[in-house]
Amino acid sequence: MLFNIDFNKLLQLFTYQEGDPLLFSTSFFIFFFFTLLLFYRVFAKKKNLRIFTLIIFSLFFYYKAAGEYFLILVIMTIVNYYSGQILGQLKEGTGKRRFLFILTLVVNLGVLGYFKYTNFFIQIFNDVSSGHIDALDIFLPIGISFYTFKGLSYVIDIYMCTLKPTKSFRDFSLYMFFFADLLIGPIDRAADMLPQIQSEINIPKENIGKATYLIMSGLFKKIVIADFIGLNFVDRVFGEPTRYTGVENLLASYAYTLQLYCDFSGYTDIAIGVALLLGFNIMDNFNAPFKAKSIADFWRRWHISLSSWLLDYLFAPLQMKLRNLRIYGNAIALFITFFVIGFWHGASWTFILFGSLHGFYMVVSIFLKNPKTSLYNKLKLSNTKLLKFFQVFITFHLVVFAFIFFRAFSIESGWDVVSQIFAFFQAGVFMQFVKAYPMIILLMVIGYVLHFLPEAWEKWTENFVVKMPIVVQALLLTAMILLVVQFKFAGLQPNIYFQF
Numbered sequence: 050m051l052f053n054i055d056f057n058k059l060l061q062l063f064t065y066q067e068g069d070p071l072l073f074s075t076s077f078f079i080f081f082f083f084t085l086l087l088f089y090r091v092f093a094k095k096k097n098l099r100i101f102t103l104i105i106f107s108l109f110f111y112y113k114a115a116g117e118y119f120l121i122l123v124i125m126t127i128v129n130y131y132s133g134q135i136l137g138q139l140k141e142g143t144g145k146r147r148f149l150f151i152l153t154l155v156v157n158l159g160v161l162g163y164f165k166y167t168n169f170f171i172q173i174f175n176d177v178s179s180g181h182i183d184a185l186d187i188f189l190p191i192g193i194s195f196y197t198f199k200g201l202s203y204v205i206d207i208y209m210c211t212l213k214p215t216k217s218f219r220d221f222s223l224y225m226f227f228f229a230d231l232l233i234g235p236i237d238r239a240a241d242m243l244p245q246i247q248s249e250i251n252i253p254k255e256n257i258g259k260a261t262y263l264i265m266s267g268l269f270k271k272i273v274i275a276d277f278i279g280l281n282f283v284d285r286v287f288g289e290p291t292r293y294t295g296v297e298n299l300l301a302s303y304a305y306t307l308q309l310y311c312d313f314s315g316y317t318d319i320a321i322g323v324a325l326l327l328g329f330n331i332m333d334n335f336n337a338p339f340k341a342k343s344i345a346d347f348w349r350r351w352h353i354s355l356s357s358w359l360l361d362y363l364f365a366p367l368q369m370k371l372r373n374l375r376i377y378g379n380a381i382a383l384f385i386t387f388f389v390i391g392f393w394h395g396a397s398w399t400f401i402l403f404g405s406l407h408g409f410y411m412v413v414s415i416f417l418k419n420p421k422t423s424l425y426n427k428l429k430l431s432n433t434k435l436l437k438f439f440q441v442f443i444t445f446h447l448v449v450f451a452f453i454f455f456r457a458f459s460i461e462s463g464w465d466v467v468s469q470i471f472a473f474f475q476a477g478v479f480m481q482f483v484k485a486y487p488m489i490i491l492l493m494v495i496g497y498v499l500h501f502l503p504e505a506w507e508k509w510t511e512n513f514v515v516k517m518p519i520v521v522q523a524l525l526l527t528a529m530i531l532l533v534v535q536f537k538f539a540g541l542q543p544n545i546y547f548q549f
Contacts, residue, residue: 065116110228118190129200137214169396192232203239229324235354250328258515261522263322270315295474342440344410384408
């Protein structure tokens with residue numbers, strides 16, 4: 050009987066459990082990853098076995114996250130691989146080539162649209178027509194937005210003749226399946242990833258040290274900061290903003306901005322670290338975004354893989370199409386791009402408003418920088434430290450304002466947060482809050498201070514860890530895991546970007 054109970058529990062570990070994806074921060078992932086590393090090292094000099102091992106483990110990882118819907122990933126991999134093969138053989142400028150390219154785009158975006166946006170459009174139809182079409186029971190496969198864009202970038206690059214199709218379905222499968230960046234990115238390009246798959250394994254001591262540092266950093270950001278302040282503060286205020294004063298709503302807005310950054314960049318840090326231990330370099334997705342001096346600078350630092358993807362594949366073509374309109378064409382192309390950024394994040398008016406706000410910010414900045422209308426030129430502002438401070442301060446608060454709607458359950462709920470801040474501030478509540486929630490304040494201070502430290506300090510810390518003996522690095526990582534365990538009483542939360 051005991052054997053049967055143990056067997057059932059063991060079976061649950063290796064089968065899909067709805068609502069319980071295989072997260073980087075779980076104990077089972079540690080077992081999973083070290084098992085992978087063991088096989089990976091055994092097959093270090095046997096390229097085929099090594100690659101197939103990574104493909105199998107990556108598929109299992111995604112199966113644990115999406116269940117039977119892992120077949121969608123497999124199907125889209127097949128579609129994009131063979132479309133790329135045929136596009137590479139067809140002559141440029143032919144109707145057949147253009148038709149196949151458009152068909153491939155329609156299939157990719159159609160699959161994404163069905164799973165992600167069908168019920169949203171049904172709701173819009175019902176609201177506009179006063180009809181009543183029941184919402185469909187559609188499961189949103191985790192990571193579909195990310196791997197769809199990976200596949201699309203491969204096909205578009207082949208069509209634009211900036212990339213030759215790979216002859217290896219195996220290598221392309223690993224590019225699409227690779228578990229480190231599969232669920233929430235970064236959205237790596239085939240041109241960067243495919244050559245690494247063919248390369249021999251090279252994991253120098255420096256990469257092991259950097260991986261250790263990044264994994265520790267990611268765990269601290271995700272579990273200690275993001276999960277704790279999210280569960281114990283942000284969720285409560287954004288759940289019912291009118292029950293709290295403006296001070297608490299403002300602090301919750303700052304806290305959510307930090308939570309989202311620590312959650313997403315923490316995952317990215319772990320993903321990059323895990324990939325380094327397997328001999329792969331995947332792109333960074335964040336570069337101290339709250340230090341940005343403009344909204345354009347912010348998007349060069351935040352979700353870099355998405356913003357650069359849309360810059361290359363949406364904004365640049367739109368800009369070319371609208372070039373005769375000059376500055377107005379740029380403005381239209383920018384607004385459409387950021388509208389898409391908002392809609393990409395989810396089928397909700399709150400995400401659309403979030404993207405539209407950033408589009409509005411960008412359009413305004415274009416006209417402010419225009420020599421004929423430049424506010425800086427008119428006020429004769431010099432490039433001083435004081436100016437830079439105000440640029441960072443204003444940019445940060447524009448970002449926080451947009452993130453209020455990104456987090457809110459509805460646009461009305463977002464406006465409740467804003468109205469509480471401006472109409473019911475109650476400054477005296479601040480000290481009461483500090484006394485009642487010292488850990489929340491402490492973690493917020495730690496999070497923002499670490500973020501705004503000079504880049505040279507962070508680099509020094511990373512190098513300090515890299516130069517340590519591997520045994521000491523292992524002890525440090527163990528200590529971080531123990532710290533994380535202490536904070537798990539707050540409850541382990543799925544990464545916020547899993548829903549996108």
